[in-house]
Amino acid sequence: MSNAVLDINEKPSTGQLITLSLQHMFAMFGSTILVPTLTNLSPAIALLTSGIATLIFLLVTKFKVPAYLGSSFAFIAPIQVASLAGGPGSAMIGAMAVGLVYGLVSLFIWKTGYKWIMKILPPIVVAPVIMVIGLGLAVTAVNMAMYKNANTPDAVYSLPYFVVALITLIAAIICNNYFKGVISTMPILIGMVVGYIASLISDSVFGTQLIDFNKVIEAKWFQAPDFLIPGIDYDFKITSTLLLAMVPIVIVTISEHIGHQLVLGKVVNRNFIKNPGLNRSLLGDGLGTLISSLIGGPPKTTYGENIGVLVLTRVFSVWVIGGAAVCAIILAFSGKLMALVGTIPTPVLGGVSILLFGIIASSGLRMLVENKIDFDDKRNLVIASVILILGIGGAKIVFSDTFSIQGMALAAIVGVVLNLILPGKAQPDLELQKEELNEQRQN
Template structure:
């Protein structure tokens, strides 16, 4: 059967629902951590996947959903400018993908590695993880994300958080088959079970919620500060996108970099992200969990991902689902975040390690050092009435330093 054969059979619909189950924990985790609506995230994941499939001519078996790379800027953006303004920054990040896709189309895929080498992307990814460390700890001990108020007793919160954390780690290490593909879902389930046992879960909102309801879509509002803060964050997931496409290609035995082309896959990812942001959902990215499920099941038909997308859109209109997800206590999320944000940091470290470059060379040392200290230390610059700070500033400075600093001369 050709990979572009969209066969609307019962078997494919069930396989699609199965793929959504694999992605579900990570998909809803991002809106739950950032204050966005999980039902909207489900809708935009489904709609974004359908758009991606259309742009890539139905040739790539991937599912697009909530990107972890944008958690830090979303949290900061929502607290600083509100959701509509933050959405404008995320929509612009999607358009940054579109610009990169045009660049790749004109100059070839190698341009990504020349403009965004590991010495830039690695520390930017590290900043994304490290800047959120305090948020994870505050939530794990029962406080709000900024630590300003206590929501649950510390002892109870720590018990719940550690149960979620330990289960997630054990599922990723010891899980077999599909269990190993859904460690976050396992951790949330374990933390939720402990929360129920300790009596800290409230179901009032679930009872009041309707069975069927329109997702709470939010339109973006133009905000240049949010745009300049968030757009540079797209540097890291843009490079990860290239790796994800290579990964799914190695699983299916096809070269998606050539057909449909990395420029088309990046264009699809970018437009899906902009679409999601225009509706109030988190940015989209290709899910490695689903790639793992494709490898395990050997189901290479992209039509299955279409069914996963349709299932996600259908679930988005179940009002009680969003209300039920909202009952998950913050310590459960805190336990998951400890591992998640640490893992993002490790991905950045691994990016540098795999590059094999000497970080003590003056050029590399300068780029990495400035990115890390600017990003983690909270450096900011004012450009007129616009403030450039945090991850956005770190990403821009890294790119500029990589372009302007002279290359190291080879030893004679």
Template sequence: GPIIIVIGLSLATTAANDAMMKGTKYNLTYFGVAIFTLVMTLIFQMCFKGFTSLVSIMLGIVCGYALSCVLGIVDFSGVVKAAWFSMPALDVPGISYHFKWYPAAILTMAPIAFVTMTEHMGHIMVLNSLTKRNFFKNPGLHRTMMGDGLSTIIAGFIGGPPTTSYGENIGVLAMTKVHSVWVLAGAAVFAIVFSFVGKVAAVIESIPMPVIGGISFLLFGTIASNGLKILVDDKIDFGEKRNMLIASVILVIGIGGAYLQLGSFQLTSVALCTIFGMLMNWILPKQAASEKALEAEKKEKEQKYFN
């Protein structure tokens, strides 16, 4: 639960900066657009039903984009220059580049996979909570992690960015309540088709950051709220020292942004708090010594009373 809260709240600064900042300066117009986008999304989500409610995020983005156009903060130059049909920038092994052996690069990059793995596990935890299923068992964490890794390898071969599970997408699942694999696969097909339509890609790239920030307030917050929901549903007793200590350390390390730096390798706050949480869960006794003493004293008093 606390790790999922951290995953959501660790992105809060990103959402806030997208909503408020134009470059390095605070911009009131940007913040107004972000709040308008958020409010419209909430209205579509709460005041409508059926299909309109399901696509509330998209409608919120459209409203925010429209206001941005009116205020003149949308840059259409990329849309004008883009061709209707264009091939995505792909690299072809053996033609665009040739394989070379770089041990230093491998040693620098490979440990980062550990960070991705811990975040992947956190995201699967959120999905377990959202869908009321256990993906750790079926299809199994080893299979979901293998899919994550293989997709990144394939993307790297053809010049794409690393592909991993993203909190934003999980936030969309939480908001829409649509968890169908077929719907997600359909969205993937549309994304591939649109990548060949230059104008569509350019329009998406022209969406101002405050619009994204306004939506992110909701999406990232939804992830954190699901962490709280896990704690409530499982009736976690924070009167027990063990639970309080584990949650406290995870939350402060994760949200505080503490990280471990060893040369060029960095263990991010999310990964670090996950490791600390796991270690504390394994090492800390079920009961603190003071709690055992109080319990023993209580039993002794009860025994004397009954005697």
């Protein structure tokens, strides 16, 4: 039995519900608003859709899986590519396609079981692609930390920017390594708060204005988010380029989803792969992404930050997760708060991005280590090497003005193909193997 303070379907008191829900909301807040900030989407819509997607996920999984859905970092680069090609609307169309692919995969798993997907997506394919996600964004993070007008031809080195970025980074590191309890699960949010304060001080010390409060003063207390509705705010035009930029990333996010379900199952002493089933949790994730994209939000994924809160509090109640979702939805309509979020300086975002993107890359390396991938095996060496260089190097195949495959998407596709055609057998996911062995022993 689980040593839960509140188990999955236990209802907390009103006071507990409010405080515990707010804890979960703050745990996901920094990461969820960082993704739209980096991709020129609306932070308010990201918050709103994270709440809506989480409620959808809870409903689809029969209120059996206490997981919170936030903005996915795997789609930052693809959203940027799609937006450059045809504006934010193109990124939303790509995200809709991602949600539909999730639905199709969940249908296949429902009919045929989940083992086939693990053969297509073994650790030797998924881990290097995860590393590409983090390392591919490294230049973006460092440029934001050092330059005014970062990532543009007009970029100019700024010492005040770099100082603020370093303070933000140090604060996030200290929070992550030296604090305990719920605070340790919110390094991104804490780092951003400290960086924001440092920016205010920098304004007077260096004479460089990093924060402009005019938009906050002008904003209304209650204000609807900036929705992006297909057919109204943008033309619904599907192109092969945007589909190929977004859809192949599903290779990574589905593996991430399975990993989170295994970890979460260990925490709460349940087998979510079996009950309510991987097909249901994937469908919930996909529907959350689909509905999110229909109103202008980024693709969604289950959040490790909130799993961390579950570990620390031992409160597994889906009531609390649902409460956090409702809090996020309410907060999204606060014009003043969203305007304040919009004043977060670029170097603050750069500082937390250095840590966050580094952690993403390191998690790919960790997957290789935990699954004991043997690099004396030439097969493994070739697959990982090709994925890393194609992904980080930004390789692309251009077939026409409207049809190309590039970067992470190309790396993921090539990795899957190499795994299928090279002689030998891929090493399986050890965590999933352990789960299957435990299941066999119980039977």
